[in-house]
Amino acid sequence: MDEQRGAGGGPPGRWRLWAPPRWWRDGPSGPGRRPGPDLDAVGEAPRTRRPWPWPSTVLLTAFVLVGSTFAEHAQEGERAALDPVARVLLLVAGATLLWRRSHPVTVAFGTVAAVLLYLGAGYPYGPVFLTVAVACFGAVVSGHRHAAWAAMGALWAGHLLIAHALYRWLPPSGDRAASWTQEIVTATWVVAIVAVSELARTRREQWARERAERAQAARRRADEERLRIARELHDVLAHSISVINVQAGVGLALLDSDPEQARSALTTIKDTSKEALGEVRQVLDTLRAPGAAPRAPAPGLDRLPELVEQAASAGLTVTVVGEVPELPPGADLAAFRIVQEALTNVVRHSGSRHARVRIDQDAGRLRLRVDDDGPATGAAAGGSGNGLAGMRERAAALKGTIEAGPRPDGGFRVLAVLPLDAEEDR
Template identity: 75%
Template sequence: MPAVGPPHWWRSGPPWWRQEERARWPWRSTALVTAFVLIGSNYAAKGQAGERVDLDLFARVLLLVAGLLLLWRHRHPVAVAFGTAGAVMVYLGAGYPYGPVFLTVAISCFSAIVAGHRRAAWSALGALWAGHVLVAHWFYQWLPPSGDSAAAWGQEGAIAAWVLAVVALSELVRTRREQWAKEQAERAQAARRRADEERLRIARELHDVLAHSISVINVQAGVGLALLDSDPEQARTALTTIKAQSKEALGEVRQVLDTLRAPGDAPRAPAPGLDRLPELVDQAAQAGLTVDVHGSPPPLPPGTDLAAFRIVQEALTNVVRHSGSRHARVHLDREGGTLRIRVDDDGPATGADAGGSGNGLAGMRERAAALGGTIEAGPRADGGFRVLTVLPLTAKEDDR
């Protein structure tokens, strides 16, 4: 069931800032803000005629500079925050009308906070507010317009509230943006982890299928070569076994590879399980290994059934390849909520990697661990080799 959370547009981050970041220069937004500031300041000047200094060329240059600085707000957010605050401070100190010029400072400090330069943005806003307090309450006597009086302290409170609102909104957006980036990184990491797990699963499947089949084919090929002249009929039987085993291996490999081509499709054939244990016994017999099976498996979940089958298959393959014994025993026991699978041979071990110390044993351990089970493998005290597997009957499957 999907998790309930904030709307997608809010969790994913406002799309407009992602578009702005992809563009090298935010021409459109800067042009709109600059035009708004210039036009709005003209209207503000008419409304404050006689109270503030009329707009002149220097005032319009300051407004234009404060607006155009926003072009660099993504590349140099700290410099732009202080630059716009400085331009607005000069504008106010010259006695020009209050108006939308404050918008340039709000946007530049917003960009700086979202980019992570919080202290710089706070400092720029604080400096602008402190400078306005000095101009409006102490330096107004020496600055234009002439005959101006001190500003009301309530006005300073309103400006302080405006500054706090800009900071609060910027911090909220910055937090949401970091949360979005973190979620994106977690999703990418989860996707990589799922891909790695799928590659390991396919590698284990291919190893188990090919190792077992090629071991049987290798033994039968040796038998066929040895009996080709002296007993052609027996050699024919060995070649028939090779053909059947190779066909079965190709079918299973094709089934595994089909999951790569169409991972959402259902497999064409059911995954093997312990119900195919008699087939393993017959294949082992064709390779010259006699296998005695004791006990019967209980009903198992598909994942556990496949893992149990592959573990027994790999254990018998290791006996064929690495043991001098031609006899093996498979014991299936249910103990409480677990299935115990024990595969024994009488040895002696042959070869440097006797017992299956390579990828096969590692693959068996990975299969068992993925289901919450364990595997113990090693020489027995009385000789031979033992693989003991314990699998829970209610498997702990990974969430996909």
């Protein structure tokens, strides 16, 4: 408990009205990792394979088929009429999108190949380009940026080759080269798709980072709360059990020879254990109802006389020098626990039966000094060695310091300096 004295942590893929689908925000494996169909976002456990995008694929394929029929009537005489081969190519380009989540690169190049075959056969321009847009969009947001760019570049280069070099040998007969204005429009369309995809990818990665940061902050808060509760329990139990241990020894020693003194020791044990149970219950209540206000105020230096009385019942005379100032709640609790732990150390580890507590306040700082004359008993205290560490943690939380060690003239000293304005700045 104290150092010895002496020498020296919902179903995927659903669309919501208030946010993009989870597969878009977090990706299959989180940012910076290769996608995998069976992994959730960063920090989450593996999950089941997400379902294929049937609804969106069926709707898009139907739109492409119907829209291409209208495009055929609008471009009648300019482009070849739709035949079974054309409709198979349109169906293939749309149906390929079913695999856009599990195999985004393959789907991107597959749709590009189907669209180039469709254009090379002289069929009408139309919504078939949407299949490439959706496939490349999915590849970019899933992390395959360069593959998506290459697919879009292949589409533009293939269209350029068909419209300006191979059109003489491809249907429809008598077709002329496309205008360069049309090529500029096509290139602009490609750039727009890439830009939108990159924007979506950046936004998704930002959401994933924010989500990971929130999870990390939650783990950090949980760790800090766990440490705070551990400190509280340690300080309460170490002090109270030390007093109970001493009084139990006194009671056993005087049970036959001085029953009245033994009765007084048992009364002290009863009062100390009751107080300790109350403080432990208060700490545990915060676990049962996080965020709830404590039923009793946190202890502060105004309870220093109680510490002095408890120490006296354990055979330790405590002299207090200085007046108790008005302190912020956090500093008041830390100061009380530091003095409590220091006196507990004297009871457990020192042969001295007298301790001095000095309280000074100047320049926005509180100085607490606890001295005893020693010598160290060297007896095993049964503690875990966390007493001084806990005091240092309390002081560090307020940007203060703790010095603890043997005095040159013998005995032991604990000196705490707590900035009183640090709590207000946090």
